[in-house]
Structures are given as C-alpha cells and as structure tokens.
Amino acid sequence: MVNFKSRPRVRLYSVLLLIACMSVVTQLRAEDGSQGWLRYAPPSAVPAGYERMPASIVNLDSSDVAASAESELRRGVQSMLTRTLRVEKTIPNQDAWILGTTDEVRAAFPQYHAPQLGPEGFSVSGLRAHGHTRWIIAGADPRGLLYGAFHVLSGIARGQSFAALSGRESPAAPIRWVNQWDNINGTIERGYAGRSIFFDNSQVRADLTRAGDYARLLASVGIDGCTVNNVNASPQMLTPEMIRGVARIADAFRPWGVRLSMSVAINSPQVVGGLDTFDPGDPKVATWWRARVEEIYAAIPDFGGLVVTSMAA
Numbered sequence: 419m420v421n422f423k424s425r426p427r428v429r430l431y432s433v434l435l436l437i438a439c440m441s442v443v444t445q446l447r448a449e450d451g452s453q454g455w456l457r458y459a460p461p462s463a464v465p466a467g468y469e470r471m472p473a474s475i476v477n478l479d480s481s482d483v484a485a486s487a488e489s490e491l492r493r494g495v496q497s498m499l500t501r502t503l504r505v506e507k508t509i510p511n512q513d514a515w516i517l518g519t520t521d522e523v524r525a526a527f528p529q530y531h532a533p534q535l536g537p538e539g540f541s542v543s544g545l546r547a548h549g550h551t552r553w554i555i556a557g558a559d560p561r562g563l564l565y566g567a568f569h570v571l572s573g574i575a576r577g578q579s580f581a582a583l584s585g586r587e588s589p590a591a592p593i594r595w596v597n598q599w600d601n602i603n604g605t606i607e608r609g610y611a612g613r614s615i616f617f618d619n620s621q622v623r624a625d626l627t628r629a630g631d632y633a634r635l636l637a638s639v640g641i642d643g644c645t646v647n648n649v650n651a652s653p654q655m656l657t658p659e660m661i662r663g664v665a666r667i668a669d670a671f672r673p674w675g676v677r678l679s680m681s682v683a684i685n686s687p688q689v690v691g692g693l694d695t696f697d698p699g700d701p702k703v704a705t706w707w708r709a710r711v712e713e714i715y716a717a718i719p720d721f722g723g724l725v726v727t728s729m730a731a
Contacts, residue, residue, distance in 0.1 A: 452628075454635050455575060458497035466579040468499055472553055474510050475503045478518030478526060482673045483560035486634075487517055487567040491555075494571035516545075516554045517563060523556045532556070538642065539588030540566030544580070553580060558588070561642065561675040568638045595643035595679070596636065597725070602652050602660070616646050620654065622663030626670045633674040643677045643722050651681035651727060653689035656710050665717040672720070679722035686710075 477488045492503045503515065509526060516523060520532040520541065533541045535558035545552040555570060557563030565587075573583040599607040604618035615628040623629075636644060646667055647655060654660055668678040683689070687706045688696040697703055715721050 452631070454638075455572070456635060456638055458494045458571070458575065460498050460500075461575055461577045463577055464499065465574055465577050465582075467581060468501075468574070468579070470513075470551075471495070471499070471501060471580075472513035472515050472551065473501075473504055474506045474512065475515040475517065476506045476509050478516065478522040479560055479563060481560040483564050483675045484517065486637075486673045486675075487555070487557075487560075487564040490564070490634075491515065491517070491567045491571065494574065498571075498574050511548075511550070513551045514553075516552045516556075517567070518556060519559060519563065520556045523554055527552065530554070533586045535562065535586060536588030537592065538562045538565065539586065540569065541586040542566055542570060542580075542584050544584065562588075564637055564675055565640055572638075589640065593643065594641050595645065595722075596641055597645045597649065597681075599648045600646060601648050602654060607648050607650065616667055620652075622660070622666055626666060629667055630670040630674070633671040633676040636676050637674040642675055643679060644671065645679045645681055645722075645725050647681050649681045649725055649727050651683045651725075653683045653686045655680055655682050656686045656690050658713070661714055661717050668718045668721070677720055677722040678718060679725060681725040681727060684726055 538561045539558045540562040541556045555566040600614040602617045604613045685696040687693045687703045691706045
C-alpha cells in the first residue's frame with residue numbers, strides 16, 4: 419500500500435541527492451589536472467609573515483613577459499592567500515611589491531644592491547626604504563622576472579615564508595627545451611593523453627588557448643623553448659600556409675617567454691619545393707632552404723630553429 423503523504427519528503431530527498439551529485443561532478447571537472455600546480459590551491463597553513471604582505475604591486479617593466487609575471491603573481495596570491503593586490507602605475511607611499519629587471523629596480527631605488535645574475539636569472543629580496551617595505555622580485559631580463567614570480571608562488575604553495583624564498587638563482591643551462599611528437603593530422607606519436615593541442619586536420623588549430631596554457635606551465639618550471647611537432651616531420655610543415663599557422667602558436671607562447679622551433683623533413687625541397695633533388699650540397703637546394711628560413715623568421719622573429727630529420731612522414 420502506497421503512503422501518499424511520504425511522496426513530498428521522497429521528492430525533497432531526491433532533489434537534495436541530485437544537488438549533491440551535481441556538486442561532486444562540478445568539483446571533479448574543476449580538478450581535471452590540466453593546470454598542474456598552477457591551480458594554486460590554498461596551502462594547508464598560511465606561510466609566516468604573509469599577514470604583512472603589501473597590498474599593492476608596481477611593475478617597472480613594460481614587456482609582455484613582465485605583464486605575465488604581474489598577472490600571475492596577482493592570480494596566485496588571490497587564489498592561495500585570498501589577498502587582492504592592487505596595481506599601481508607609480509611607486510606608492512606605502513609598502514608594495516616591486517617587479518622589474520635589476521637595472522629598473524636600481525633606477526627606482528638607488529639603495530638597492532643588485533645581485534650578479536646570469537641570463538634569465540632572478541632575485542627575491544626585501545628592501546626598507548623611506549619608511550616602507552618593498553617586496554622585490556627582480557630579473558636579469560623579463561624571463562628572469564617571470565621565473566622569479568613563479569618561484570615566489572611555488573614557495574607560497576609549499577608553505578614557505580617570503581624571507582625563506584629570498585635569494586637569487588640563475589639557470590645552469592641556457593637551452594631548456596621540450597620536444598613534442600605531435601603530427602599535423604592531430605595525432606601524437608607515442609601519445610597517451612588525447613589529441614594535439616597544436617594541430618588538427620593538417621593545419622594549426624583555430625583555438626590555441628590550450629597552447630598558451632601549455633606555455634604557461636612550461637615557464638612555471640623554467641622551460642624556455644618547445645619544438646611543436648613530431649621529429650618524423652611532414653614536409654607540409656614548410657608550406658606558406660603552415661608557416662603562417664605556426665606563427666600563431668609562437669604568438670601564444672611569447673607572453674610566457676617560450677620560444678618556438680619546429681621539426682622539418684630533409685626532403686622538403688623536393689616534396690614542397692618541386693626540385694629534382696633534396697641533396698643539401700646542391701646549390702639550388704641551399705637556395706631553397708635559405709629562402710624558406712627567411713620566410714619563417716619574417717613570420718616569427720624570435721624563432722628558435724629547426725630540427726632536421728632524414729625521415730619523412
């Protein structure tokens with residue numbers, strides 16, 4: 419026998435269960451792993467000294483990479499410490515975060531003792547000046563500044579104080595690159611995590627949002643370059659259309675200080691250029707390569723170079 423009076427309660431329980439399930443699904447989707455450590459989860463304990471954190475931030479450098487350092491610092495501090503950093507155009511008469519190259523910081527604060535840094539190195543330090551405390555992240559160049567910002571955020575995530583993070587670092591190796599095995603049809607040789615974020619259907623993807631996210635993740639661990647396609651390259655990589663598409667990938671990488679390179683097939687002069695040979699010693703082959711490289715650099719001024727293979731896909 420059905421108890422009709424119990425139905426409203428059953429419906430209420432069903433609705434509450436549905437809401438709970440939707441909440442769990444939403445949380446699972448939010449933690450899909452694509453952000454890596456850059457999801458900026460709040461640390462289990464707030465690092466010592468951050469209650470005295472300056473509320474404003476001044477970026478002395480005008481480059482796109484420095485802008486990434488500024489936005490990343492604000493994003494990470496907001497997410498991990500629930501503190502909103504106010505951006506100032508000029509140095510305020512109060513405590514402040516200061517971002518810039520060592521030369522820029524020295525120009526703004528003559529009493530700042532700039533450390534000796536190698537290319538892409540950074541320094542983290544505190545400075546007391548005119549009655550105010552400056553939390554300084556300085557780079558030998560904009561890339562170094564970006565790496566310094568990530569160093570600070572990594573320390574916060576691990577529960578370190580700003581004082582513990584102070585010091586300087588410079589890369590031991592000037593070339594720190596990764597090689598992708600992506601094919602222009604969208605597949606990835608020896609890939610186990612889905613399709614290419616760069617290519618699909620023999621062209622560069624229209625939406626390169628994930629390529630930018632990937633460059634951000636690379637920069638966060640100090641990687642400064644990426645070869646975007648399979649070493650067993652398709653000769654189509656050197657067609658004018660593909661070069662224009664790859665230039666768009668370089669645009670997505672550039673704000674994160676990541677340079678792009680690509681693999682090319684050694685027989686491209688014959689397959690793409692229509693020559694009767696691809697012998698590197700042949701003068702007309704050398705002329706073809708020179709013209710193609712000039713075309714690449716015209717589209718990608720900071721191009722990182724070519725990986726040449728004798729195998730053609």
